[in-house]
Amino acid sequence: MxxxxxxxxxxxxxxxxxxxxxxxxxxxxxxxxxxxxxxxxxxxxxxxxxxxxxxxxxxxxxxxxxxxxxxxxxxxxxxxxxNHPYKGNTDPILYRLHEVLDTYGPAIKEIIHEKGGNGIMSAIDFGIDVDIQKDPKGDRVIITWNGKLLPYSKQGKYPW
CATH class of the missing domain: 1.10.260.40 (lambda repressor-like DNA-binding domains)
Structure with a gap:
């Protein structure tokens, strides 16, 4: 079938x-x-x-x-x-958010490492906000992410 x-x-x-x-x-x-x-x-x-x-x-x-x-x-x-949900998406806006991360994610990672050391951004100790900013050339979407900077874990045998 x-x-x-x-x-x-x-x-x-x-x-x-x-x-x-x-x-x-x-x-x-x-x-x-x-x-x-x-x-x-x-x-x-x-x-x-x-x-x-x-x-x-x-x-x-x-x-x-x-x-x-x-x-x-x-x-x-x-x-x-x-209840704990199953999460997923295919909506055009959600697709574009993935596209932004695919395009700019490596650059964001490098800047986080450059400015904060070799750490990661927490998605648990995390805040997010969304606003629309009026603009005569076309309104702008403002997304603010605020995640705690966490060091990489050094647990276990390296290299793992």
Missing amino acids: SMMPMSNADYLERVQYAEELASIDKARKEKGLTFEALAEKVGVNKVWLTSALKGQQWVPEEYCTKIAEALGLTMETVGVLN
Whole structure:
């Protein structure tokens, strides 16, 4: 039996809890809340919250409770956010973000090493923000990443 490849839309919508996520987003819209406004109510970063509501983040129970309260939903609906998600993407914006890292990643790595020593950027001790800057020549997307500089581990036998 041959399997048809998924379209981008099918791939992005294959989320395990699609019905619950749709209910959460519907409640957010019915309350007239932007992702940023909801994030402020919950006390979290807007990019992280948006990612969570798209099924791409694990949400601690305390934040599930705050989201449920802010949206007037049950924990049964919002509690699905407390499951560890399968992450993936094929959307054009996400593709471009990968393209940026493919193109500029080696240069970013070299500059991190040049300025910070032979370390890496943490994706655990990490912050991110996104804004749109108005520009008469075309609005600009501003993405700020803020990851802790970590030294490479020297555990184990070298070279490994």
